[in-house]
Amino acid sequence: MNIYPWQDDLWKRLVPPLPHALLLKGRSGIGKLDFADYLAQSLLCESPLQDGKACNACVSCSWFANACHPDFRRIEPESELTESGRKVRQITIDQIRSLAGFMNLSTHRNGYRIVLIHPAEAMNTHAANALLKTLEEPSGKSLFLLVSHKPHQILPTILSRCQAIAMPFPGPAEAEKWLRGQGISEPAPYLSEAGQAPLVALHLAGEDPSLRERFLQEIASPSSLDAVAVAEIFQKTDLSMILRWLQKWCHDLASCAFSGKIRYFPDLSDKIMEVSRKSDKFELMRFQRTLLEAQKISIHPVNARLFLEELVLNYISLTVK
Numbered sequence: 423m424n425i426y427p428w429q430d431d432l433w434k435r436l437v438p439p440l441p442h443a444l445l446l447k448g449r450s451g452i453g454k455l456d457f458a459d460y461l462a463q464s465l466l467c468e469s470p471l472q473d474g475k476a477c478n479a480c481v482s483c484s485w486f487a488n489a490c491h492p493d494f495r496r497i498e499p500e501s502e503l504t505e506s507g508r509k510v511r512q513i514t515i516d517q518i519r520s521l522a523g524f525m526n527l528s529t530h531r532n533g534y535r536i537v538l539i540h541p542a543e544a545m546n547t548h549a550a551n552a553l554l555k556t557l558e559e560p561s562g563k564s565l566f567l568l569v570s571h572k573p574h575q576i577l578p579t580i581l582s583r584c585q586a587i588a589m590p591f592p593g594p595a596e597a598e599k600w601l602r603g604q605g606i607s608e609p610a611p612y613l614s615e616a617g618q619a620p621l622v623a624l625h626l627a628g629e630d631p632s633l634r635e636r637f638l639q640e641i642a643s644p645s646s647l648d649a650v651a652v653a654e655i656f657q658k659t660d661l662s663m664i665l666r667w668l669q670k671w672c673h674d675l676a677s678c679a680f681s682g683k684i685r686y687f688p689d690l691s692d693k694i695m696e697v698s699r700k701s702d703k704f705e706l707m708r709f710q711r712t713l714l715e716a717q718k719i720s721i722h723p724v725n726a727r728l729f730l731e732e733l734v735l736n737y738i739s740l741t742v743k
């Protein structure tokens with residue numbers, strides 16, 4: 423484990439003593455969580471290197487690698503049923519309360535006691551209020567690491583008790599270089615599709631490109647698009663992935679219509695311009711909201727084939743004049 427090259431400068435600036443609570447904020451897919459993890463491991467390490475980085479060899483580092491370090495807690499959302507019976511992923515008050523014992527114990531190795539909360543915006547109000555009490559009475563060498571890409575959704579009273587760090591992200595050249603180092607020989611199209619977020623680009627490159635190409639090819643010709651056939655072909659595919667492709671495609675169509683800009687699929691700009699010209703741009707914007715809603719139920723659709731067929735028919739109706 424190590425940090426990403428675009429985080430090197432930040433690492434040098436983070437000199438102990440650190441405040442009791444840090445908020446690592448920034449867009450998705452730039453390595454905030456990995457950085458938080460590495461910072462925690464390094465602060466807990468018993469023989470850190472000269473630059474403060476973890477040695478990856480001591481008992482503490484091996485505990486950390488095995489997710490069993492007694493002075494470290496990771497709080498992530500658990501699924502909960504709401505009153506309407508819908509499942510949402512939240513960080514609950516019980517999860518925050520369970521920290522009480524941990525915060526009051528003396529640490530095992532007489533060092534830091536670290537709590538990582540990710541994503542911090544997933545705390546519901548009760549959980550956030552419970553955390554507030556703990557943040558107001560910091561004990562000993564404790565450190566809270568809050569990681570968030572939606573800091574505006576966190577209670578202001580919590581924000582005011584954290585030192586915020588805007589997490590850096592790489593420029594295009596640095597991102598491309600890093601992706602090549604990960605074995606992606608042609609990173610540029612993935613980076614465009616990922617909105618320049620390197621970790622998202624890496625994930626996209628791992629998706630089956632032939633499947634994506636095939637899907638894009640189909641929807642790039644809406645006038646000859648056969649919704650039944652497309653649903654048949656892609657019903658066994660990860661639906662949230664298909665939805666993401668369709669969302670990005672429709673974003674490009676709308677954006678091209680309104681401002682001439684193409685963000686995700688610059689390679690297909692000719693096709694996008696052509697389809698965009700024939701589309702109803704306001705309907706396209708409405709359709710994007712439909713797709714967002716669809717994304718929520720895409721994990722467990724009642725019938726994947728019908729689900730896809732309906733979406734594709736909807737898409738055809740607004741792209742064919």
Ligand SMILES: [Zn+2]
Nearest residue numbers: 467477480483
């Ligand atoms: Zn170590």
